[in-house]
Amino acid sequence: MAETAKALYERLAIEREVYIDRAEDCAKYTIPFLFPKKEANGTTKYPTPYQAVGARGVNNLTSKLVLALFPPNTPFFRQDIRDDVLKYYESKPEDKQEIEQALVQREQTAQKYFESSQMRVSMEVCLKQLIIAGNALLFFPPKEGGIKVYKLNSYVVQRDFVGHPIQMITCDKLAINTLPYEVLGQLDIDLSTKRGDELVEVYTHITYSSKDNRYYSYQEIEGKQIDGYEQSFPADVCPWIPVRLFKMDGEHYSRSYVEEYIGDLKTLEGLSKAIAEMSAIAASVIYLVRPNGVTQPSKIMKTKNGGFVTGNKEDVTCLSLDKTQDMQIAKMTADAIESRLSYAFMLNSAVQRSGERVTAEEIRYVANELEDTLGGIYSILSQELQLPLANTLLNILSKKGEIADVPKDIVSLAVTTGMEAIGRGHDQQKLTVFIQGIAQIPDAASVVNWEGVARAWANSCNLDTTGLIxxxxxxxxxxxxxxxxxxxxxxxxxxxxxxxxxxxxxxxxxxxxxx
CATH class of the missing domain: 1.20.5 (Single alpha-helices involved in coiled-coils or other helix-helix interfaces)
Structure with missing residues (x-):
């Protein structure tokens, strides 16, 4: 008897548990509700961390990644005619121009669909899951549109030795009254004994076939495969996209960004809690009265402001803590850890140092240096998120008839944001140094091809030079x-x-x- 999708899901979930435990631990010190424990629900009260550096860092890093990978009003990918095909169209400039215009329209239509379908919001949710849990699964519903984001505790994945996904299983919990009528007819469910809002587990099993380079999927409920819901997709336009933040050879899942700094977050949490509790104790006011003194506390409490009472001031003292030096050491340690975390999460406090005179060039240099540290993240996201996302978007729009069909064998698709943007930024810095050096050499400007310099500068800014140069x-x-x-x-x-x-x-x- 073949193994059911549920049994396979539970078997593969054993290896996933250690990654879920890490994700829950990372969420505990950043934003707890982003990855709650299994027993959590809508009424769960999450613990509030004593420090906000983790939450600020996750939100700030997510915003930077979203803007870098998916800039507003700008397509994050580009389609060009392949170099070997471009030679053929050199003798047919009109056909070449027509194809290039169609490619530009496809890019613009895909960008509009990306924005109108609220995919930017889904990308923000996905990136937060990557930063905290290191893994996420994207699904493009064919009828509803948009993107559904699965957390790590809602799916399992298997990869081959190079990291290519060969098997995925998702688990959705749906109310019985939301299931289609033809699905209910295939299930052995007595509706008279079930509530309409009672949940059932729906498993979707997606497998890769190297024979025809396609993915095949089916759905299972209550151990029974649902007829009529089998699908197949070409590998490059599969609507199921498993995303990871780091590539770990030999592992089906990835570690998270927060996990790299979990030691500092835990230490800062403990110090922040100790400082907060000690500050609350130090802020309380308690008076001590000498037992055999002549001053009566009851008279002091009854005396009006500015009044007189018989007594000796040495009989009454205020309780104070002799822990000032210890609290200063704890505060200095916490500040040092917070500074390290600010650099790790690219907070503005790390970019601009404290001082009266901080030049804009200094701020820009530090910001670019911090941005370069995300190069590795941009690299894997461009291959495992942006490229599959672009191919899937174009495939969806092509099926809807909203874009012109262009043969895949004559065009190439390239990501123009993220790592590509960092490369253009470095080219711009080199051009700046070159121009400044040329200006200091006598008569050197007369041998410089300024048209080429202008085009190189425009390319580093990702600008179309048509009508500009x-x-x-x-x-x-x-x-x-x-x-x-x-x-x-x-x-x-x-x-x-x-x-x-x-x-x-x-x-x-x-x-x-x-x-």
């Missing part, structure tokens, strides 16, 4: 016009001088005849 024909035409204007201006004084000379000669001739 003059072509060689435009420059030649302007030079010709300038020469013609110079010749015309030079001709005007000569013509004026000739007319004046002629007039002078006529004047002289008339004077001689009169004489």
């Amino acid at each position: 003059k072509t060689a024909e435009q420059i030649q035409q302007e030079q010709q016009q300038a020469q013609m204007m110079a010749m015309a201006q030079a001709a005007v004084p000569n013509a004026t001088k000739g007319a004046m000379d002629a007039m002078n000669q006529q004047t002289q001739g008339g004077s001689e005849s009169n004489g």
Whole structure:
């Protein structure tokens, strides 16, 4: 008897448990509700951390990743005609222009669909899961649209030796009254004994076939495979995309970003709790009265402000803690840890140092240095998130008939954000140094191809140079016009001088005849 999807899910979930425990631990010191424990529900009261550095760091890093990977109003990918095909269209410029225009329209339509389907919100949820848990699974519902994000405790995945996903199983809990009628007809469920809001587990099993390079899926409820819900997808446009933050050879799942700094977060949590509790104790006011003293506390309490009472001031003292030095050591340690975490999570407090004179260049340099530390994350996300996402978006829009079909064998798809943006930023820095150096060398500017420099600068800024940089024909035409204007201006004084000379000669001739 073949193993059911539920039995396979439970068997594969054993290896996943250690990653779930780490994710719950990471969420505990950052944002607890992002990855709660299994028994948590909508009424669960989550513990509040004593420090907010973890939560600020996760939110700040998520915002930076979302803006870097999916910039607003800008496609995060680009489609170009392949180099080997481009030679064929050199003799057909009209066909080439038509294909390029279609590719640009496909990119713009995909970007509009990405924004209108609230996929940006789903990407933010996905990236928060990656930062805290290291793993997430994306699903593109064919009818509903948008993206559904599965947490690590709702799916299992198996990968081959190079990290390619070969098997995935998801577990959804749906109310009985939300199941389609044809599905209920296949299940052995007595609806008379079940409540409509009672939950059933729906397992979706997705497997990869190397024979035809496709994914096949089916759904199972109560141990029974549901007929009519079998599907298959080409591997490059599969609507199930398992995402991980780091690539770990030999492991089906990834570690998280927070896990790398969990030691500092735990230490800061303990110190923050101790400092908060000690501060509360130090803030309380307790008076001590000498037992055999002449001062009566009852009279002091009854005396009005500014009144008089019989007593001795040495009989009454205020309780104080002699722990100031110890609290200062704890505060200094906590500040040092918070500074390290600020750098790790790219908080603004780490970018701008404390001081009266902090130049903008210094801030920009530190910000770029911190941004470069995310290069490894950008690399894997471009391959395992952005590229599959772009292919799936284009496939969905193509099936809906909202974009023109372009043969896959003549175009190439490339990600233009993330790691690519970091590379352009480094190119821009090199160009800046080059231009500053050229300006200091006498007569060196005359041998520099400024048109090439301008195009390289525009490429480093990811700008289309159409209409921005003059072509060689435009420059030649302007030079010709300038020469013609110079010749015309030079001709005007000569013509004026000739007319004046002629007039002078006529004047002289008339004077001689009169004489």
